[in-house]
Amino acid sequence: MIKNLLRFFQKKIILFCLLIICLIIAALFFVRFSETKKQQKKLPKIDLSIKIKKTLEKAHVFFDAGKYDSAYFYFNKTQLLCDPKEDYADEYVGSLNYMVEILQRYGNFYEAETNLIKAFPYLEKTSSKKYAINAYTFMAFNYFYTYNNEKALYYHRKALKTAISTFRKARILSEIAFVYVQQKKFQEAKDILEPISKYKIVDKVTPSNTNIVRSGMLYNLALAYIGLGNHKEQALKCLDESLELTIPYNNDFELIANYFGYYLYYSKYYNPELKKFYAEQSYHAAKRAKSAGNEIDRLADLLEMDKAENAKKYWEIYTRKNDSLYLSRKTAKNQFADVIYDSKKDKEENFELKNQKAERELQLQRQKNRSYISYVVISLSLFVILFLIFYITTKGKREKNDIMLKSEMRISQKLHSELNSNIYETLLFIQDYNLEDKCNKEKLLNSLNSIYSKTRNISRENSKVLTDDRYVGALKEMISEYKTQNVNIILNGFDSIPWNKIDKNKKIILYRILQELLFYMKKSNSSSLVSIITKEIDKNLVIYYTDNSNEITSENSILEKRLQNVENRIETIKGTINFDANSESGFKISFKLPI
Known part of the structure; x- marks a missing residue:
């Protein structure tokens, strides 16, 4: 009874000590955290709006001129100047979106995804829905380019839920339908595009985008019709209207897709001459647009269907272009990697504009706090681990001893109940009978053998069972x-x-x-x-x-x-x-x- 009371009080004391330690740690952490918050509030704020505006203007100038390496440098410089937790969320997210678009042009999808993830926590702080829509759309493109269509659809749908204007919703639906076409879900694409293609939806913010987006919508619908089959007239009508909307812009890059749509159409509805004609038109449009990737793809189409004498000519061009594209992409990728590296090096200069001395002091204070907390947590963890080891070891030994004692008692009782009478009878037999007699000797041996058999059975009942x-x-x-x-x-x-x-x-x-x-x-x-x-x-x-x-x-x-x-x-x-x-x-x- 006394031992049990002592154990009870010992456990209570240990629990009480642990509670006191936890309360002390919580109090110290609260004090340190409060001091850090006060230091953060005392930091003077610097108005960087003029610096951010000028840097962003430079980035847009380079982007519009097609100098994407310089544009990336200044967009990156802009986002480093911004503090989206406090202000400039629009400039921060907008710059990251442009950086992502540039990275996707260079095929650097991993870096693009990293930048988008940085933008996501601040989408709700932006003043316009367009920033969130663009971020979700770029993430969808990123997954589409890396052949993860399900993830691409997920982010397109998030963009669709965020969009408010009818025009933006229609454009996103067209992009969703295009993913369905790539998945060969032509009926789903058709069901999306047919209703919205019946109306001319106008972009009220940028009216010049209206016809371009409608052209892409009709092109996607034509692809769905071609994939389904039995929609010959509807597919051709969509292709004709899409081409008619594209021609006034004199944009060879857009014409590549239009002519390629005709190539797919005449491949489906067998017409070798027109198939070849539109393959050549798409190839020449790619050549004029200086789109090396599309030019090589169209050359591959021509090689697949042309005669032997022309195939040799196209094959020489195809090989030369392919080698040239590989070298140019490799060079561009290396140059662009240098730009990213230089942009990251510029990070230190931008942080100096945000009161470098105060920031460093704050970082040192944070490091001290983390170190202090780490030491306390490690010490507490070691204490708890040692206590658990001691408790579990003691408990295990106690349980093991109890099991052994019970087993011994059970075996003892069994030996007593089964062998007691046999041994007693055997001893009486030895005392009362002449063991020189052969018959008596035989009975004694049988009795001893019976005792041995029972003992062996009891041993076997409690022995280890083989499980292999x-x-x-x-x-x-x-x-x-x-x-x-x-x-x-x-x-x-x-x-x-x-x-x-x-x-x-x-x-x-x-x-x-x-x-x-x-x-x-x-x-x-x-x-x-x-x-x-x-x-x-x-x-x-x-x-x-x-x-x-x-x-x-x-x-x-x-x-x-x-x-x-x-x-x-x-x-x-x-x-x-x-x-x-x-x-x-x-x-x-x-x-x-x-x-």
Whole structure:
């Protein structure tokens, strides 16, 4: 009683100490955090709006002139000047969007995604929905270019939910339909584009975009019609209207797609001459637009369908262009990598404009706070770990000793109950009878042999059960020990069971159950025949045990104990047991356990 009280108070004291330590750490952390917040509030704010505006103007000038490396440098410089948590969220997100567009042109999709992720936390702080729409759209393009169409659709849909104007929604729906076309979901693309293509939706902010977007919408609808088939007239009508809207802009880059649409159309509805004609038109438009990638793709189309004499000519051009494109892209990529590197180096200069001295002091203070907290957390963690190790080790030893004591008591009781009378009778026999007599000597040997057999059985009942490949052999050997001249045991199905698939714990439980049943069978001394059948049914191991006992009835205490022990073991492995209480021909029981 006193020991239990001491243990209780010890546990309470330990918990109390841990609570006190946690409260002290929380108080110190709160004080440090408050000091850091005060220092942050004291930092003087610098008006960078003029600097940001001028840098952004330079970036737009270079972007409009097609000098993307310089544009990227100044867009990056702009976003470094901005502090989106406090102000300039529009300039910050807008600059990152332009940087992403440039990165995608150069095929640097990993860097593009990194920049978009930086913009996402500040989309709600921007003054216009267009920043969020552009960010989601660029992320969709990024996934589309990297062949992840499902992610592309996800971000297009986010852009669609964000969009307010009808024109922006129509443009996003057209882009969603284009992804469906690439997935060969032509019916879904058609269902999206047909309703909105019936109306001319105007861009009220930039009216010049109206016809370009409608041209792209009709082109995508034509691709859906071509993919579906049986829409010959509708597809041609869409292609004609799309081309008619594109021609006034005198934009060869847009014409590449228009002519390519005709090439696909006449490939679908077999017309070799027109197919070749529009393949050449698309190739020449790509050539005029100086779009090397499209030029090579169109050359590949011409090679696929042209005659041998022209194929050689196109093949020479194709090889030369392909090599040239590879070198130019490699050079551009290296130059652009230098621009990104130089832009990152410029970061230090921009931070100096944001009160470099105050920022460094704040960083040092933050580092001290992190170090202090780390030391406290590590110390507390070590203390808790040591306490847990000590507690678990002590508890484990105590439980192990309890288990050993219970096991020893059980074995002792069994030895006493089963061997006490035999040993006593044997000792009396030795005292009362002449052991020189051959008959008496034979009886003594039989008595000693009986004591040995019982001792060996008790030892086996408490010994380790093999669960490896030798399991079935050990199981059969255990069963055979209960076979005598008067008791015949029949086994069936043991060799057909996949024992290696059965859990070790379940094997041990099965071993002990059969041992339990056979022990009580032998103890009742009323059976002459035992049958044990094993089957695998629906991923379950089913065991049928039958003996022809004639002394065990439902009121018998031996039967109750026999069933209770088996039932307890079965429950531990979530098995089921079925006992035939109405059997007139002996004891019948079956149990099932999952494999």
